Amino acid sequence: MKFGILVNEGPYTHQASDTAYHFTAAALKMGHEIVRVFFYHDGVNNGTRLGVPPQDDRNITTRWCALGEEYKLDMVLCVAAAQRRGLLDENEAKRAAKDTDNMAPGFNISGLGQLIDAGIQADRLMVFGD
Amino acid sequence: MSATKKLLYVNRKAPHGSIYALESLEVVLIGAAFEQDVSLAFIDDGVYQLMLNQDTSGIGVKNFSSTYKALGDYDINQIYVEKESLELRGLSKENLLPLTWEDEDDDWAEKDSIQVVSSKELTDIIEKQDVIFSF
Numbered sequence: 001m002k003f004g005i006l007v008n009e010g011p012y013t014h015q016a017s018d019t020a021y022h023f024t025a026a027a028l029k030m031g032h033e034i035v036r037v038f039f040y041h042d043g044v045n046n047g048t049r050l051g052v053p054p055q056d057d058r059n060i061t062t063r064w065c066a067l068g069e070e071y072k073l074d075m076v077l078c079v080a081a082a083q084r085r086g087l088l089d090e091n092e093a094k095r096a097a098k099d100t101d102n103m104a105p106g107f108n109i110s111g112l113g114q115l116i117d118a119g120i121q122a123d124r125l126m127v128f129g130d
Numbered sequence: 131m132s133a134t135k136k137l138l139y140v141n142r143k144a145p146h147g148s149i150y151a152l153e154s155l156e157v158v159l160i161g162a163a164f165e166q167d168v169s170l171a172f173i174d175d176g177v178y179q180l181m182l183n184q185d186t187s188g189i190g191v192k193n194f195s196s197t198y199k200a201l202g203d204y205d206i207n208q209i210y211v212e213k214e215s216l217e218l219r220g221l222s223k224e225n226l227l228p229l230t231w232e233d234e235d236d237d238w239a240e241k242d243s244i245q246v247v248s249s250k251e252l253t254d255i256i257e258k259q260d261v262i263f264s265f
Contacts, residue, residue, distance in 0.1 A: 040153065112156060116160065119263065
């Protein structure tokens with residue numbers, strides 16, 4: 001089956017991102033296809049490479065990165081939501097004259113059309129949020 | 131692009147207090163360009179999103195309620211509001227924004243976009259969808 005994944009909450013505060021990760025990893029392991037993982041609302045915060053969680057805790061961002069790399073996942077942060085919350089890739093950081101970008105490797109910034117497209121392409125769109 | 135799918139946006143949160151309503155509306159407007167069969171449902175505190183006479187001046191955030199009135203121009207005219215959610219909050223359809231659309235097959239007659247439906251009817255509507263965006 002082809003799944004689209006929508007992650008609507010940020011890391012650590014809410015369970016949603018963890019559950020989305022576990023679902024995605026399990027689906028891939030079982031041979032299902034993931035059309036796209038789309039991060040919206042505070043979900044864009046999953047894509048920051050500047051998070052430094054305690055060593056004895058999971059690192060939600062690097063966990064997504066590793067899964068993304070292993071399965072060549074299309075992991076997209078909504079550009080409007082990302083800009084609001086200070087999630088910038090190299091281009092956006094330059095354009096806004098900020099002193100750094102903060103996007104973790106494997107994440108991309110794109111528009112909301114990518115979310116609609118994931119919904120249309122997938123057999124099931126799974127929404128993870130509150 | 132695949133064949134047309136039935137897309138339902140489920141709006142569950144109050145318009146203010148969190149950003150879900152505003153950012154959900156952004157998805158709806160962008161998604162309109164994809165020419166799918168779109169409908170919106172408002173349940174729980176989500177029914178407050180459609181309240182008439184919203185005034186956000188006291189909280190210093192943008193009042194985006196007038197944007198809902200543009201939905202008809204985007205050919206989004208299947209708007210379901212759950213009856214039980216309205217009643218629990220002491221509201222009725224008269225308290226909601228008059229959302230309309232113009233039917234080009236009926237000499238551009240102005241028609242009501244909002245349908246108040248029971249929880250049971252909404253269940254049947256949800257059952258018929260291909261894609262559900264829940265916010």
